[in-house]
Amino acid sequence: MAKNIIALFVSFYIFALLQTSFLVSFNISGIIPDAIIISVILINLFEDSGEKFGFLAAFIGGFFLDLFSSDFIGLHILILIAVSFFVKFILRRYVRIPTFQRI
Amino acid sequence: MKIHFRKYNFLIIILLVAAVLSLNFFKKEVKSFFYFVSAPVQKVLWEAGDNISDFFGNIFSIDDLKTENENLKIQNQELLAQIALLESLRQENETLNAAVGIGLEKEFTISSARVISKDINQDTILIDKGSEDGLSLNLPAITEQKNLVGKISEVFNHYSKVMLTTNSDMSFDAVIFNTQTYGIVKGEGHLEADFEFVPREAEMKEGDLIFTTSLGDIFPNNLFVGSIKEVERNDIESFQSASLQPAFDINDLSNLIIIVKF
Numbered sequence: 001m002a003k004n005i006i007a008l009f010v011s012f013y014i015f016a017l018l019q020t021s022f023l024v025s026f027n028i029s030g031i032i033p034d035a036i037i038i039s040v041i042l043i044n045l046f047e048d049s050g051e052k053f054g055f056l057a058a059f060i061g062g063f064f065l066d067l068f069s070s071d072f073i074g075l076h077i078l079i080l081i082a083v084s085f086f087v088k089f090i091l092r093r094y095v096r097i098p099t100f101q102r103i
Numbered sequence: 104m105k106i107h108f109r110k111y112n113f114l115i116i117i118l119l120v121a122a123v124l125s126l127n128f129f130k131k132e133v134k135s136f137f138y139f140v141s142a143p144v145q146k147v148l149w150e151a152g153d154n155i156s157d158f159f160g161n162i163f164s165i166d167d168l169k170t171e172n173e174n175l176k177i178q179n180q181e182l183l184a185q186i187a188l189l190e191s192l193r194q195e196n197e198t199l200n201a202a203v204g205i206g207l208e209k210e211f212t213i214s215s216a217r218v219i220s221k222d223i224n225q226d227t228i229l230i231d232k233g234s235e236d237g238l239s240l241n242l243p244a245i246t247e248q249k250n251l252v253g254k255i256s257e258v259f260n261h262y263s264k265v266m267l268t269t270n271s272d273m274s275f276d277a278v279i280f281n282t283q284t285y286g287i288v289k290g291e292g293h294l295e296a297d298f299e300f301v302p303r304e305a306e307m308k309e310g311d312l313i314f315t316t317s318l319g320d321i322f323p324n325n326l327f328v329g330s331i332k333e334v335e336r337n338d339i340e341s342f343q344s345a346s347l348q349p350a351f352d353i354n355d356l357s358n359l360i361i362i363v364k365f
Contacts (some may be wrong), residue, residue, distance in 0.1 A: 022152035024148035024223055025153045027294075030223055
């Protein structure tokens with residue numbers, strides 16, 4: 001679990017750095033993809049509803065988005081946790097999505 | 104056992120929420136620390152991204168560059184003619200000022216800064232100067248060519264956030280250069296801005312140049328804001344508006360000048 005947390009921390013920090021420096025030069029009409037939000041949605045889409053890892057990803061991803069924005073710390077955390085809830089308990093209930101299974 | 108486990112989880116959640124909310128009391132210090140750690144990496148990444156996008160941009164836009172080059176040559180000749188006219192007006196103005204005894208134009212006190220990172224989604228950029236370097240809130244930021252970029256919206260010890268003129272919270276008075284028609288520049292987000300509240304009967308066309316005025320005391324006079332892209336006129340409304348092409352290019356912003364006193 002500790003390894004997963006460290007991996008999330010490092011990955012999202014790198015995504016935040018890329019979004020605010022490298023990817024800026026590749027904007028299309030002033031829009032660049034938000035890698036952190038996309039990652040959080042994908043993590044929640046492909047894990048079981050009972051798993052908690054997606055919420056952890058939402059917390060850490062939201063923290064880094066807050067750090068590099070002008071808003072108060074906690075806003076993006078709240079938003080991403082709400083998105084995780086939506087994906088896990090509403091989208092997954094009504095939309096059939098294949099999940100990876102251990103061999 | 105299950106209840107104990109749930110209570111344990113609930114406690115962790117409460118502690119996490121409290122920790123996150125308490126961080127807001129030290130928001131500046133926390134953000135300042137992360138900017139300090141990230142700044143060297145972001146500078147390298149930004150330069151790498153800029154070089155790579157320039158390389159591919161040049162390959163894919165040769166035709167556009169040729170057309171743009173021809174248009175710029177024509178525009179350059181028109182501007183040279185305007186400069187010649189303005190130079191004679193300037194000399195006349197100086198003579199009149201000397202005769203009447205009015206003071207000459209004020210000089211700015213300036214400070215230069217490097218751009219560390221950019222957030223296009225929020226139309227802000229981060230620079231490497233802060234309160235310890237004499238910067239404070241609402242100071243104007245311009246390029247070396249005196250094109251208006253924005254104003255300082257947040258100050259840390261060694262860093263500051265600059266709100267671009269295209270930020271949706273930005274609005275200020277401006278004037279069309281040729282016709283002296285006044286209006287309001289309003290940021291629309293995603294590097295776009297509009298020029299609004301221009302009287303319907305006023306003359307405004309594509310290519311008109313917009314400059315700041317000292318009305319509202321937000322920016323000094325005569326900083327270049329941008330040019331009109333497309334005019335939107337409606338017979339019913341009392342005002343007309345236009346979309347603006349900002350004077351700065353987000354991809355070319357590497358150094359800024361902060362006007363500390365005007």
